[in-house]
Amino acid sequence: MSFTTIPFEILIEICDYLHPSDLYNLTMVCKRYRSLLWNKTSTTTQLIWRSSRKKFITNLNVDPPERMCEQEFIWLMLLLNKCMFCDQTDKFELTMHWEFKMYCCFECLKQRTVSKSTLLEKYKFPEELFVCLPQLQKNLNPRDPPIYLIKDVENLLLQYNYEKDKQKWVKEQQDKMSELNLENEQYNTLHDQVRYDHTERLERLLRKLHDFYSNHRV
Ligand SMILES: [Zn+2]
Structure with a gap:
């Protein structure tokens, strides 16, 4: 089984072990991952990023402002280099x-x-x-x-x-x-x-x- 065909359920579990920058890299692997990880409204996606942020970036423990999704928040705060x-x-x-x-x-x-x-x-x-x-x-x-x-x-x-x-x-x-x-x-x-x-x-x-x-x- 290739990495790009992993079922979503398992992929979501894998994400739980990944740093936000790894999540970001994953969005560039294929369209399928991008559509999962760039989703700005899905609760699951928001949870993936939030939990990664809280686990790995301990000094970024404040939530994004109301109108902003997790991805944009983490990108602006941390990933944009x-x-x-x-x-x-x-x-x-x-x-x-x-x-x-x-x-x-x-x-x-x-x-x-x-x-x-x-x-x-x-x-x-x-x-x-x-x-x-x-x-x-x-x-x-x-x-x-x-x-x-x-x-x-x-x-x-x-x-x-x-x-x-x-x-x-x-x-x-x-x-x-x-x-x-x-x-x-x-x-x-x-x-x-x-x-x-x-x-x-x-x-x-x-x-x-x-x-x-x-x-x-x-
Ligand atoms: Zn410039």
């Missing part, structure tokens, strides 16, 4: 931006985001809508204007134009966003704890300080 948009693999060039669900380099972040000042000056973006947008919390320089994902801005405008009771809608979005901001902060911290050891965290901090001072020499 390069910029999700380009081939940059240097850990120190990469940052998790949980607000945008992006683990990427600075260049790729820049291409996909827009600053508050640009939105206001160039696009006359309605000021009251900023509170409804996920905003990056870890700006390289805290004095830089906040930045937003272009895709979020477009989606928000689409919805805003469609809503009849705009004031009520903005208020609802604002409430959602303040909850989400707290959540994002927690997952950003969690990501850094899971991804980097103590020395790496310190080095990242020192590099950030270095960048900050070399960019802002008086």
Whole structure:
């Protein structure tokens, strides 16, 4: 019997012994495994990944946010080992931006985001809508204007134009966003704890300080 014809029941049992990165490798073996292991709604699949995560990645013991499946969560937190948009693999060039669900380099972040000042000056973006947008919390320089994902801005405008009771809608979005901001902060911290050891965290901090001072020499 070849490995690719193992009955699902047995495959599921085998998965119970596998690290998340082995599960990930298994998804690339054949279509059949991919359809089992990439299923985002099946309870069985979610359980396979969850149990592997809890068994092997002991510091990732918090569950994914409500709207996210186990696979995406583990992928973002742990398995993704390069910029999700380009081939940059240097850990120190990469940052998790949980607000945008992006683990990427600075260049790729820049291409996909827009600053508050640009939105206001160039696009006359309605000021009251900023509170409804996920905003990056870890700006390289805290004095830089906040930045937003272009895709979020477009989606928000689409919805805003469609809503009849705009004031009520903005208020609802604002409430959602303040909850989400707290959540994002927690997952950003969690990501850094899971991804980097103590020395790496310190080095990242020192590099950030270095960048900050070399960019802002008086
Ligand atoms: Zn990149």
